[in-house]
Amino acid sequence: MGERDSKAQWWQKSVVYQVYPRSFQDSNHDGMGDLNGITSRLDYIKDLGVDVIWLNPVYASPGVDNGYDISDYQAINPELGSMADFERLLAKAHQLGLKIMMDLVVNHTSDQHNWFVESRKSTENAHRDYYIWRDPVDGHAPNNWGAAFSGPAWTYDEATKQYYLHLFAPEQPDLNWENSEMRQSVYDMMNWWSDRGVDGFRMDVISLISKPAGLPDGPKSEGAMYGNSGLVSNGPHVHEYLKEMNQQVMKKHDLITVGETPGVDIENALKYSNLNNDELNMVFQFEHMGLDSNTNPALGKWDSRKTNLVDLKNNLTKWQVGLYGKAWNSLYWNNHDQPRAVSRFGDDSEAYRVRSAKMLALVLHMLQGTPYIYEGEELGMTNANFNSLSDYRDLESINAYHELVDDEQLVDGDTMLAYLRFHSRDNARTPMQWSTEANGGFSDHEPWLAANPNYKEINAAAELNDDHSVLAFYKELIRLRHTLDVITDGRYEQVPGTEQNESVYAYTRTNAQQSLLVVANYTDQIIQTEVTPDSNSNLLISNYDDDRGSELRPFEAKVYSSIIG
Missing domain, CATH: 2.60.40.1180 (Golgi alpha-mannosidase II)
Structure with missing residues (x-):
């Protein structure tokens, strides 16, 4: 690509549509989206013109982190359906010429995964070394790391008198990638899915799998209760592990792979997503997502200010220029972990929502890389604007409120609710808005997360019949990407x-x-x-x-x- 003018790989000219299964379509009247609901909407996705569907996790899970705590990699979450339902979804997608990319979490599992159930039985258990266990240090946790969802990154296990590491919730213990047997178990599982016809993997927080030698304390900002575990990103063996994964899995199948890589910089991205394809096809970088974070480090991402355009375009430029001809970009404004793009980067008022949603779409889809469209983005769906903490279901949001308001008293409740209205992950997870029917046509049962009341004005049924809609504009942008080589290689x-x-x-x-x-x-x-x-x-x-x-x-x-x- 780029200077080398080589033939584009199929995933370089593709557009990906992300489906958050719990919020897409309920088919069995329980208020939660499911696999059969997705199958029933495949014609809509095909009509949009995209090539690949990225499914957020559909594996067996206790649901502590909405499916990112996997208890069985080779089973389907009963709340979403059965393996037979998944196979029907895969078959119909392939019949329509659509590919399916699975969301895979291999930095950690659920604490209910059989590996961890065995691991915590004793220090001598055969699965003990599948996870990261350490003795207390001076009667406390092995280091000062904080978890991503607040609190310490270590939990003490009374039965074996050791701590286990979890960079996320205590119910999400981190796997020990230094264990070659554990790595082989992961590769075998990935091949099992690939052999069943799955077309790719989105690798959750894959840049965190290699921990720094000795697990040192992280820097601690003033007022913070825990040290920053960000030094875990891009660890000493991460590229070694991904090259091994590539040889064991990717080289055996024609897959699309994208790594979610917190903490990635240009230097590491050139390794993760180089055009030799010996690791991953592309990465999700987060620099443009952090430009509106609070200037107070103790508050992290929680703020309500709009991103400055100069900062935004210069950051996008850095990545466009830095990877050109050497590696591959992924392009996105929002996903299941980010607020709605039109509310964050545009203007979601009645006067300018449609114009600004189209503006953001055009700016992104003309860049080099593989674009990702998050469900409802193509309609110009907006943030939820919840007014009470009780409206939220997102663990990160709820924990942040209690930590910053109740425990540390860094902000008052009204201010924090304003921050949640702007940044909470639940903004992206409200039900897909299909029509003016109850709950936007998502379900005839009370949804697991309340629908955005504006579904009566913003919905797919209305936009399908409007040549000037946000949806029609996305269709044209996708058509142009498939038609014009300059968008891929310019x-x-x-x-x-x-x-x-x-x-x-x-x-x-x-x-x-x-x-x-x-x-x-x-x-x-x-x-x-x-x-x-x-x-x-x-x-x-x-x-x-x-x-x-x-x-x-x-x-x-x-x-x-x-x-x-």
Whole structure:
């Protein structure tokens, strides 16, 4: 790709649609989405034009972290259906030309997984070394690490008088990747799914699997109860393990693989997702997701301020330029762990929701990489705007409220609720809005998480019949990606002189045959810009019906195309 002008891999021209099964479609009237519900909506996904469906975890799980605590990798969560239901979903998807990518969590398991049940029986158990156990140090935990969902990253086990490590909830013990037998068990499981016809894996927090030697204390910010365990990212053996996984699994199947890689930088991304394909196809990096985090380190991501455009576009530029011709980007605005894009980066008011949702879509889908669309993003779905803590189901949000309001008293309750309305993961997990029927057509039973009341105005049924809808715009962007090679292989450059412009994002994509000029207004104001297309350019796509040249209306975004030679 890039300078080497080699033939694109199929996943480089693909678009991925993420389905959060619990919130997509309920088929058995229990208020929770399920596999048969997804199967019933495959025609909608196919009509959107995407190539791959990423399913959040559907394995057996106690549900402490919404399925990211897996108790059996080779069984389906009964709340979502059966293995027969999964096989029907896979078969129909393949019949429609859609691929299925499974979400796989191998940094940790559930504490109810048989491996951990055995591991905690005794220090001599054959599975003891599948997990990370340590003796107390001076009567306390082995180090000062804090868990991602608040509290310490170590839990004491009275039966064996040792602590086990969990970078997330206590019910999610970390696997010990230094154990070769454990690694082989993981590879065997991945091959089992691949042999059944699964087309790929999204690897949850895969950059955390290799822990630093000696498990040293992490830096502790002022006022924080625990040290930052961020030094766990990109550990000393992570690339060794992924190369081994690639040889044992990926090389045997034609898979799409993406790693969720907290703490990744350009240097490590060039290893994880290099074009030699000896580790993963691509990674999810999080730098652009952290640009609106609180300036107080003790509050972490919890804030309600909008991302500055200069910071945002310069970060996106760093990744576009840094990986070009060497590795592959994944492109996303939101997912199951992030608030709704139009509420976070755009304007979800009635006046500008549609315009700004289209603007964000255009800016992202013209970049180099594989785009990921999160369910409902293509409709312009918004944040939930819950007003009470009791409305939330997300463990991270609930724990953060109690820690920051009740325990540490860093913010008051109303302020924290405002932060949750902006940043909580539950904003992405409200039921998919299909129609004006009760609960947006998601279920005729009370949903596990309340539907956003605006489903009566924002829903798929209305947008399917509207040529000017957000949905129609996404379909056109996907069609263009499949049609124009320049979107896949063109060189990216921010338009010189616009780097510090706080209102306009302008960049070009260029290969030997074609050049694209992308111009977007990030504000609700009318802007005059000096960015103009060449005289031989044609307007390719816009979120307005006409073109006023250098005048950019609120959230206006457009692409000009010119043929080279």
